[in-house]
Each structure stands twice: as structure tokens, then as C-alpha cells.
Amino acid sequence: MTFGNDAPQPLPSMPEPAPEPHAFQLTLIGEPQAVRIPERIWRSWFENPAIVARFESKRYRRLDDQCWPWTSGVSSTGYGSFRAASLPGPSRRGTVPAHLFAFQLEYGVIPRLGWSNADDAVLCHQCDFAGCTNPTHLRLGTRRTNRGEYELRRRNIASPLADVRGPAGRTRAIADAVRAGLERNEDSTEIDRRIHLAEQAGLPFTLW
Numbered sequence: 001m002t003f004g005n006d007a008p009q010p011l012p013s014m015p016e017p018a019p020e021p022h023a024f025q026l027t028l029i030g031e032p033q034a035v036r037i038p039e040r041i042w043r044s045w046f047e048n049p050a051i052v053a054r055f056e057s058k059r060y061r062r063l064d065d066q067c068w069p070w071t072s073g074v075s076s077t078g079y080g081s082f083r084a085a086s087l088p089g090p091s092r093r094g095t096v097p098a099h100l101f102a103f104q105l106e107y108g109v110i111p112r113l114g115w116s117n118a119d120d121a122v123l124c125h126q127c128d129f130a131g132c133t134n135p136t137h138l139r140l141g142t143r144r145t146n147r148g149e150y151e152l153r154r155r156n157i158a159s160p161l162a163d164v165r166g167p168a169g170r171t172r173a174i175a176d177a178v179r180a181g182l183e184r185n186e187d188s189t190e191i192d193r194r195i196h197l198a199e200q201a202g203l204p205f206t207l208w
Contacts, residue, residue, distance in 0.1 A: 037096065039109050039111060041085075041087070042104060042109045043109055045084045045085065045101075046104065046105055046109075051084055051085070052105065055082055055084075055098075055101060055102075055105070058070060058071055058072035058080070058082065058098070059071060059080070059098065059102070059133045060178045060182075060191070062134075062188070062192070064134070064136055065136075066134070066192075067127050067129050067131075067132040067134055067137060068102075068132060068133045068134040069131050069132065069133075069171070069174045069175055069178050069195065070098045070099075070131045070132075070133050070171065070175060071175040071178050071179055072098075072175070074131065074168055074171045074172050074175070075097070075168070076168055077130065077167060077168065078130035078131060078166065078167025078168040078169075078170060078171045079097045079098065079099060079130050079131070079167075079171075080097065080098025080099065080131055080133060080171070081095055081096075081097065081098065082095065082096055082097070082098045082101050083095045084096055084101065097123075098133050099123060099125065099130075099132065099133050099138060100123055101133075102133040102134070102135050102138070103123055103135050103138045105135070106135035107135065110123075110140070122140075122141060122142065123138055123139075123140060123141075124138065124139055124140070124141040124145075125137060125138060126138065126139060127160070128159050128160045128161050129160040129170070129171075130160075130167040130168075130170070130171055131167075131170065131171030131174060131175065157203065157204050158203070160199075162203070162204055163202035163203070164202055164203075164204050165201075165202045169202070170199075170202050173198045173201065173202065174195055174198045174199065176198070177191075177194035177195050177197065177198040178191060178194070178195065180194060181194050
């Protein structure tokens with residue numbers, strides 16, 4: 001017997017319920033709050049030209065070997081935030097990491113991602129810049145390997161991970177530089193110069 005909207009409780013002898021058959025992902029938005037996004041919804045976004053065009057308008061494409069900065073909303077962890085759609089449920093459901101949208105737009109939907117165990121799959125920035133949406137700078141890894149690489153590379157004072165403004169501060173500063181150049185109708189060379197200056201501004205001070 002159940003009361004109200006409470007689900008019936010299985011008896012001790014009953015088998016565990018079968019897992020959800022549809023593929024889904026756990027999407028991190030700033031703070032570690034998991035949001036389930038069904039694979040079919042991801043595909044519907046990528047097949048919608050209006051959503052894709054809106055996404056492209058919020059990133060600045062450069063040469064293939066360079067970072068493509070995100071120029072819109074930024075999470076507390078420095079990743080771009082893209083509101084693909086408004087979905088019912090938890091607050092901000094339908095807002096996803098921009099780099100995750102970029103990777104799947106290029107290579108297809110990843111059946112499942114998670115952030116609960118050390119060996120769960122995560123999407124790693126090879127360039128170490130959280131605001132980058134260039135899919136060639138991204139690869140699938142695990143929390144364990146990603147953490148190990150982070151601890152090793154953040155000691156390099158020239159790395160984006162060493163930025164004194166933190167990842168969110170760096171992403172916002174570079175986005176501001178790009179927007180300033182675009183508003184002035186500057187060419188790519190001048191905008192690249194602005195990006196370089198924004199990157200240099202976050203380098204830690206040294207005595208040698």
C-alpha cells in the first residue's frame with residue numbers, strides 16, 4: 001500500500017529494479033550538482049539549427065591548434081555555461097557545460113558521463129584552459145587521471161592552471177578581451193593580441 005505520491009517499497013525478497021534503459025549523462029554545472037540529460041535530448045539539440053547557431057554565437061573560433069574561448073556565461077569552476085533549453089525539473093536543467101556541448105557536437109553523443117567514482121569518464125582539457133571550446137583540445141579520460149594531470153601541470157607557472165585569477169577569472173578576462181575586439185570590428189590578429197594580453201595578465205609574479 002502507498003500513500004500520496006510515495007513509491008511502493010520492495011519487499012526484502014524482491015529483486016532490485018532494473019536500471020533506466022535510456023542512456024543519460026550527469027552534467028556538472030559549477031557546483032557538483034548532477035543533472036540527468038537523456039541522450040535523445042542531446043541529439044535533438046544538435047539537430048536543431050537554431051540551438052547550434054546560438055551556441056556558435058557564444059564562442060570565438062580561431063585556428064585549429066588554438067583555444068576557442070567561450071564568450072558568454074561562466075560557471076564558478078571556469079567552464080562556459082550554455083543554456084541549450086529550458087527543461088522541467090531541477091533549477092537550471094538544460095544548462096550544460098559549453099565544452100561538453102562542443103565535443104559532442106563534433107564527435108557525437110557520449111552515452112554516459114559521471115562524477116561519482118574515480119574511474120568514471122570525464123571530459124578533459126588538454127590545453128588546461130577551462131573556457132576553451134575547441135573540440136580538438138578535449139579528450140575523454142577519468143577523474144583519477146585528470147586529477148593526476150592537474151596536480152602535475154598546475155606547478156608550471158606558464159600553465160593556465162597557475163592563473164592567479166583562478167579558472168573562472170581567466171575565462172571571464174579572455175571573454176572580455178574577445179568581446180571588446182568584436183565590438184570594435186577588429187581583425188583576428190588584433191583580437192589574438194588582446195587574448196594574449198589577457199592571458200599574460202594572470203601569470204603569477206616571480207623574482208627571477
